[in-house]
Amino acid sequence: MSEKKAVVLVSGGLDSTTALAIARSEGFACYTISFDYGQRMRAELLAAERAAKALGSVEHKVIDLDLRSIGGSALTDDKIDVPEHATQGVPVTYVPARNTVFLSIALGWAEVLGADDIFIGVNAVDYSGYPDCRPDYIAAYEKMANLATRAGTEGHTLSIRTPLIDLTKAEIVQRGLSLGVDYGLTVSCYQADDDGRACGLCDSCRLRKVGFEQAGVIDPTRYR
C-alpha cells in the first residue's frame, strides 16, 4: 500500500518542525519545502534541512525566491531593524504576503506530486500579529486553492492542514516532544547567527522561551 503524500512547509523553526512530525505521525510520506527568500537568517535554511532529514522527509526542496527586491520587512530589508521588545499591531518582521507566496509554491509542487494535503505550522494563539496566520485566512486560501488547480476538475479536494493553529506554544512543545522531536535541531530566532545561535531577545525568541518554560521542559536553544 502506497503512503499518501503531503507537502510540508518547513522553516527550521519550532512550529513547522512540529507540524512535520504530526504529518509523519498521521502516516504521510512528507515532501518538505523551504524558501531561500533573502532572509537575514541563513541558519534557518540549514536547520530546516537538518530537521526535515531527522524526521524522514522523502525529498527536501529549497526554492530560490528573491523577496528582498520587494522589501517591506525587517526580515528581508537590512535598513529595517528587528525589534528587541514587544510591539503593537502588525510588526515590522511581517513579510508582506509571505505565507501566501509560500503556500502557493507548495500548492504547485503538491499538484505535480499528486499530494492533496499541505501542512503549514501557523498558529493563532501565541502568534505575532501576522494577518496570514489567522484561521479565516487559511479557510479562504483552501477554497481558492481548490479553484486554482486541477483538483476541482478531477473530483478530489486539497486541504491546507494547520495542526498547530489552536495550540499554545507550550502545547506545541509537548506535542512535538511526545512525537520525539529534537528541538535542539531547530532555530526560531529572527536574527540567529550563522552558527544558529539565538539572540534571546526578539519576538520569536521570547515566544519560544516561554513555550519551553510553560511546558516545564528544558530549553535546548543555544543562545549566544
Next chain:
Amino acid sequence: MSEKKAVVLVSGGLDSTTALAIARSEGFACYTISFDYGQRMRAELLAAERAAKALGSVEHKVIDLDLRSIGGSALTDDKIDVPEHATQGVPVTYVPARNTVFLSIALGWAEVLGADDIFIGVNAVDYSGYPDCRPDYIAAYEKMANLATRAGTEGHTLSIRTPLIDLTKAEIVQRGLSLGVDYGLTVSCYQADDDGRACGLCDSCRLRKVGFEQAGVIDPTRYR
C-alpha cells in the same frame, strides 16, 4: 494630486499588455512585474520590459523564481513537448498554480507600495483550459488576499482586476488598439525563439492569430 498605484502582472504577451494599457487609461500609476521562472521562452521577459516601458510603467520588476525545480509543465520542463495541435482538458502547458504564485508575489509588492489594485490579464473566453483563469478562482483569490494582508485590518480593500476576463481575443485586440497598444512589441508564442519570433503553431499562437483575424486588423506578429 497623486495617482493611485496599481501593480500589473506583465508577461510580454498580448493579454497582459492590453491589461496594462487599460490600467493606465484608468489613471493608475502602474508598477509592472514579470517572473523569470525558468520558462522556455526567454524572449517574453524582454518583450514584457519593452511593452511596460512603452506604456509608461513607473517601475518594472523581474522576480527570479525557480519553478523549474517543481516541473510538471511543458513550459518549464524540457522533457515535455509543447503540443502543436489543439488538446482536450487541462493542457500540458499549464504551469501548476502559476497564476496563484504570481498573484501572491504581486500581492506582497502591492502591500509594500500601498497599492490596492492588482491587474492580471486572465481571460475566460478564448482561454486555454487553465483552471486559474476562471472568474470564480479570481473571486476566491481576492477574498483570500484581503485576509492575507494588512488591508483587512486597516479598513481598505484589495481588488484583483481582470479587465479582459469576459472579452474575446478579437475584442481584446480592438480594445488595445483603441488605447494605442503596439502589438508588434508583444510575444505570445509558447516557444518563441530568442529573437521573439513565433512558431505560429502552438495554442497561444493559434488564439492570437484568430484574434487579429476576427478583429479585422493586420497581425504584426513576426513568425519564423
